[in-house]
Amino acid sequence: MKHILLDKTCEFVKQRLQNTESGHDWLHIERVYQNALQLIESISCNKTIVLVAVLVHDLNDSKFNAGKEQAILAEIKTFLRNAGMLEEGISQVENIIENMSFRHSFHQQKEKSIEFQIVQDADRLDAIGAIGIARAFSYGGYKQRAFYDETVPEITHQSSDSYQNSKAATISHFYEKLLLLKDQMNTPAAKKLAEKRHQFMLDFLKQFEAERSGKS
Numbered sequence: 001m002k003h004i005l006l007d008k009t010c011e012f013v014k015q016r017l018q019n020t021e022s023g024h025d026w027l028h029i030e031r032v033y034q035n036a037l038q039l040i041e042s043i044s045c046n047k048t049i050v051l052v053a054v055l056v057h058d059l060n061d062s063k064f065n066a067g068k069e070q071a072i073l074a075e076i077k078t079f080l081r082n083a084g085m086l087e088e089g090i091s092q093v094e095n096i097i098e099n100m101s102f103r104h105s106f107h108q109q110k111e112k113s114i115e116f117q118i119v120q121d122a123d124r125l126d127a128i129g130a131i132g133i134a135r136a137f138s139y140g141g142y143k144q145r146a147f148y149d150e151t152v153p154e155i156t157h158q159s160s161d162s163y164q165n166s167k168a169a170t171i172s173h174f175y176e177k178l179l180l181l182k183d184q185m186n187t188p189a190a191k192k193l194a195e196k197r198h199q200f201m202l203d204f205l206k207q208f209e210a211e212r213s214g215k216s
Contacts, residue, residue: 129197
């Protein structure tokens, strides 16, 4: 039954992510899925909850579905119910996808289940490193943002509203979010994987600044 549920969910998600911005498309879901599989190798958890949540986690992303989030969430829950998932599992998936995003890190959170921690880590790993850099500039282009803006100082946001309302250049996003993720990983395996990806971003930013300023 588990494999049937996952197969059905894959098809459901693929259909709804057609023509999506390339940093949040089906390939992103596949990468996060692989990250999750790697993380659950050494952690005791409900693997079905983890993998279903990974598959559906971006369907009601507010960046692309402002005002429609709850309607899409209801659609996801109806699909999972019809696909045979029990209500307890659906509630767990709902809690994960409703609360795992970076903007929620500004608020005090309840204790995270191990499944929540794994899904969040798997998604955040795809936001850093070489793929994270590519995704940042893909989304920046989608939003028609500049690569950099020397007139705007880099800031670390103190609230969800401040972060969500930011229209800063793409390079600023590294300081707003991406460079913070290494220290926000939940699981030991994700912390280890994040180290190398974090260093890659630091090296990139150093080289970017050298080229931008004509020093390389």
